[in-house]
Amino acid sequence: MYKAKVNVTLRPSILDPKGKAAHHALQNLGLNDVQQVRIGKFIELDVNADSKEAATKVVESACAQLLANEVMEDYEISFED
Amino acid sequence: MATFGVIVFPGSNCDHDAYHAMKHIMNSKVKFLWHKDTDLSGIDFLIVPGGFSYGDYLRSGAIARFSPIMQEVVKFAEKGGPVLGICNGFQILLEAGLIPGAMMHNQDLRFVCKNVFIRCETTDSLFTNTLTKGQVFDIPVSHGEGNYHINESGLKSLQDQDQILFRYSDTDGNLTDESNFNGSIDHIAGITNDGRNVLGMMPHPERAMEKLLGSDDGKIIFDSILNSLSVA
Numbered sequence: 001m002y003k004a005k006v007n008v009t010l011r012p013s014i015l016d017p018k019g020k021a022a023h024h025a026l027q028n029l030g031l032n033d034v035q036q037v038r039i040g041k042f043i044e045l046d047v048n049a050d051s052k053e054a055a056t057k058v059v060e061s062a063c064a065q066l067l068a069n070e071v072m073e074d075y076e077i078s079f080e081d
Numbered sequence: 082m083a084t085f086g087v088i089v090f091p092g093s094n095c096d097h098d099a100y101h102a103m104k105h106i107m108n109s110k111v112k113f114l115w116h117k118d119t120d121l122s123g124i125d126f127l128i129v130p131g132g133f134s135y136g137d138y139l140r141s142g143a144i145a146r147f148s149p150i151m152q153e154v155v156k157f158a159e160k161g162g163p164v165l166g167i168c169n170g171f172q173i174l175l176e177a178g179l180i181p182g183a184m185m186h187n188q189d190l191r192f193v194c195k196n197v198f199i200r201c202e203t204t205d206s207l208f209t210n211t212l213t214k215g216q217v218f219d220i221p222v223s224h225g226e227g228n229y230h231i232n233e234s235g236l237k238s239l240q241d242q243d244q245i246l247f248r249y250s251d252t253d254g255n256l257t258d259e260s261n262f263n264g265s266i267d268h269i270a271g272i273t274n275d276g277r278n279v280l281g282m283m284p285h286p287e288r289a290m291e292k293l294l295g296s297d298d299g300k301i302i303f304d305s306i307l308n309s310l311s312v313a
Contacts, residue, residue, distance in 0.1 A: 014230065015264075017190050066147070069140055069176070071183035072230055 002047045002055035003080040008068045009040035043067055052079060083310040085111040086124035088154070088170075090145045095131035095167065095287065102287040103128075107303050116148040125310060126163045127154060129170030131223070131285060141184060141226045142172035151177055163207055164279045165306070168224055171271075171281035180274050180281045181239070182231035188264025192225035196295060198260065199270045199284055200250040203243045206273050207309035208280045208302060217254045218247075218298040220284040222263075227283040229265040229272075239272055247271035247282055 010016050016038050023037040045062065049055035059077050068075040085103045089096045096113065103111040114121070121127070134145035145151065151173070158164050158179050166174035174180045187193060196219055201212045231239065239245055248268035251260045261268045263283075271282030286299030 014185065015188070017186050017188055017228075017264075021190055066143060067139070069143070069183050071181075071232075072185060 002049055002052060004045040004047055004055060004059045005078050005080060006043040006045065006059065006063060006067060007040055007076045007078075008043065008063075008073050009038060009075075011072055011074055014072050040073075055079070082110055083125040083307070084123055085109055085126045085128060086114045086121065087111060087128045087130055088114050088116060088150055089130075090116045090132065090134035090148060090173075092134040092136055093130050093132035093169070095169075095285065098285070099128045099130045099167070099287045102290045102299065102303065106290045106300065107307060109307065114150060116145070116150045119149050119153050121150075121153050121157055121162075124157075124162075126306065127157060127165070128287075129154070129164065129166040129173055130287075131168030131170055134169055134173065137226075140172075140176070141169060142174075142176040145169075145173045146177040155179060158274070158276075158279050161276060161278050163306070163310075165208065166279070166281040167285055167287060168222075168227075168283055171283055172226065174279060174281045179279050180272060181235050182229055182272070184226045185228040185230050185264075186226050187224070187228050187262070190225075192223075193227075193262055194221070194223040196221045196289075197262065197284065198250050198252050198254075199247040200254045200256075202245050202248055205243055206246055206277050206280070207306060208273070209246055209305055211305040211308050212301060215254055216301075217250060217252060218284075218286075218289075218301065219252075219296040220286055220289045220298055221295070222284050223288075224263070224283055227263045227265065229263075229269045229283075231266060236267060239269075240267070242275060244273050244275065244277075245269055245271075246273055246280060247284070
């Protein structure tokens with residue numbers, strides 16, 4: 001069993017209104033050192049596979065077909081050791 | 082007489098509005114199609130209605146597009162069958178890849194529920210062929226994720242191929258910043274695919290069918306559709 005961690009983020013070229021709103025709120029808290037906020041999604045998957053390569057393939061397919069919308073989102077996959 | 086099919090997903094909430102609009106206002110044949118159905122025989126025109134299919138989990142429309150019926154909808158559309166996706170229906174058609182682009186949260190993060198004005202941009206489609214270019218319609222919107230996005234080359238292709246059918250405007254048809262309330266790129270309110278048989282639009286024509294309820298401008302769009310189907 002492999003535990004995959006997927007980070008889905010809006011592409012850099014895409015405005016992130018949620019991130020902007022959170023950034024505003026942080027400024028109101030006085031945390032003026034925060035320069036930018038981007039909000040994404042974190043997804044964990046438990047994958048049954050014989051090897052890490054096989055598990056990566058499964059997770060990549062899951063990301064490309066469903067978990068991320070590549071029109072506006074990027075994804076990063078990592079595994080818990 | 083053409084038969085309309087209205088698809089019902091768990092979480093659809095404009096399915097009955099669409100049914101009522103077609104059956105009682107447009108006097109057409111219409112039937113509901115459950116999302117687990119796979120038989121579209123006898124259906125001439127498909128409506129993918131608004132709502133919150135699957136609770137908008139993950140992204141609006143992302144789960145619904147894998148419903149059994151959506152595979153048939155894709156086949157129907159690829160064969161040239163006419164499909165209208167309204168609001169969440171538009172989002173589902175985007176996720177299914179029948180129309181290019183994606184929806185983001187409205188620029189001010191608010192769910193907007195009000196009547197807005199949209200301008201007809203082209204009469205070169207079965208959905209708009211009895212309309213007038215530049216004609217302005219008073220149609221309600223009701224969405225939180227209607228901020229249409231597409232990359233630069235995609236937008237250029239939509240413009241060049243005359244695929245933008247409706248833009249948000251003011252009451253006189255001017256494309257003002259205020260009229261583009263959700264932040265959509267190029268004021269886009271409704272677009273068609275390159276085969277011109279699929280229309281996705283965020284505004285709800287099926288909720289603008291009776292003057293008593295505010296506006297009956299939606300009828301004009303359905304009149305165009307019925308006209309196209311009777312000629313076809």
